[in-house]
Amino acid sequence: MGALLSVLLSKGDDTGVNFNDLQIDFENAKPTPAEQANYDEVNDVLREAPQILALLQRYEGNSDLIRKAISNPGPATENEAWKSLLPAVTKLRDFYEFSGKIEGSLPKVLGLLCAGDVEDNLRHHQATARQLVDILHFATRFDDIKMSKPAIQNDFSYYRRSLSKMKMNQSPTQPLPVTDELASRMSLFYAHSGPMLKTITDCTTHFVTVNQSATPNLSQLVSSCLGIMSLVSYNAVAKDRVSSPEMVAYCLRVCIGCSVLYDHIDKDGAFAKVGLINIRAQIKLIQERAGDERENLLNALRYTTKHLGDDSTPKSVKLMLGV
Template sequence: MGNFLSQFNVLVNREHDSNVPDVQLDFENSSMTDEDAESYSNVLHMLEPTADLLELLRSYDGCGEYIRQAIGSPSPETESEAWTHVSQAVLKLKMFHRYATSIENCLPQILHTLCIGDVNKNLERHQPLARILCQLLDFVFEFDSLKMRTPQIQNDFSYYRRCLSRGKLANDGDLKSAMSEDELANKLSFFYAQPTPMLKTVTEVTTAFVEKHRVGRSVSECLSTLASVCYHTVSNSKKKPQRPETTAFCLRVMVIAIIIYDHIDPQGAFIKSSPINIKSSVKAIHSHGNTSDTPNLISALRYNTKHLNDSSTPKTIKTLMASVA
């Protein structure tokens, strides 16, 4: 263990920390004025349901026992009870998917304001909007982490699809009218088949925005700046004490920003010339991360980025990521 820690410290200290960003965001006192709330009302509503959605997912128990009864001891009673519980579960799954659709509608508006023109000036001028983007990235990490720990979702939806295919909903009015279209069922099935559905949504929306407006450099700059702001907020926590929730928030945002950056930048986040210092970022996760998030943060960087295994990625980075996984 001592040799591992020694090797880890050598790897992360071989380079200096990232450059201090020009933009400063206050995550501790992030209250919004009435004027700001009015200015960003078109995207603020997107954040309103996030806490409730996370709580719904956190308390998602699944319908496994009822499904097993319906399959193992089929009868009108067991099948009806299974369907009652599965139908309630599917309503929750619809809510999660509907929120992903709202991201598809609102995220381009946020990116347009922050990334068209001078990115640093935009981030300074629209700090509340920059914090909204950070809150969205934080939600993405938390939702997907919970989803990956909830295999019941796919089991429940598979049973629902099986009921659809067998026509067992012929007498079920409201839910059938809302969910019977095969196209919607297919969308839901594809969405929940993804290990990280919210991250995939945000990455695809950002990629589409970049391709449409040809602003890859600006969006990359925005993401790298947010990652850098979060890193320095965390690394300066000893000089400027902050709440543990703020530290955890910044690390989650930093990681998601790095992952999306790595997907939209042609060369990725791991090359030597990248504005993101991966070694320092990993060090910050291990030094300041809490016990529940740290393994997920490292795994996210290792398995959800695009360019980690490219030949252009320095061997020291590959060694570091392999050693801390």
């Protein structure tokens, strides 16, 4: 992830939070023996992420053929639309199934980083910390691209409407890419404005819930992990530790992804006046440095957080976000 990123927070810092000097080398960090097994499993999943994003970016949709089939219904137009939809829906199924792989990987990362002293874990398991930010970056990037592809929901809605009728004509040797049961789950996934970020939010919430009895303070540990990583990414941009547009966008995505998750896990949320997240500073940084990514990142705060609408959220924050 470029050069060494570090967070050096002291009294008077814009974040208002104190930590020891924590340095995380996202570019060259190597897994320690203690994290190697988990690292390898998660890495196998993350290797697929660039291809998933590339396929999503190239998704063109079948709007013309669907429109033709609806305006001029009949075997010829409907079969043409259906035949074109099958490979597209196969891709949508693959994207959805990859979200399940991310859902299976994230608890492995959180389990290692959030056991005991979080700051110490981040210091000594930097390869796993890098995987956490890679997951968050992927999720925010996936959702940005998905929001620019209205054809996804149009295609899948038409597929579901046509499924009962067209599967009767489907050759037994060519099974349907998505069954009725799977289609229902996928429909819920794609209906969300930020489906991948919602997936990791739900996964993190579930991780805390199922392990709370064994680790009563797990929620606080996860909040600390997300808060620290958000600060690392914030300071990488705010203190000009990264300079290329690609790295600035990367760090801002990670910063906001951590803050969204923090808002769902921490009892006071990311918009509280006291906590690890200075949301006003983050919004200001996005407005100043995010460029073309500005609205996408602000939308993540507007539409995927939990506590923005609370009465306790400062009016100044709501005003900054235009809500």
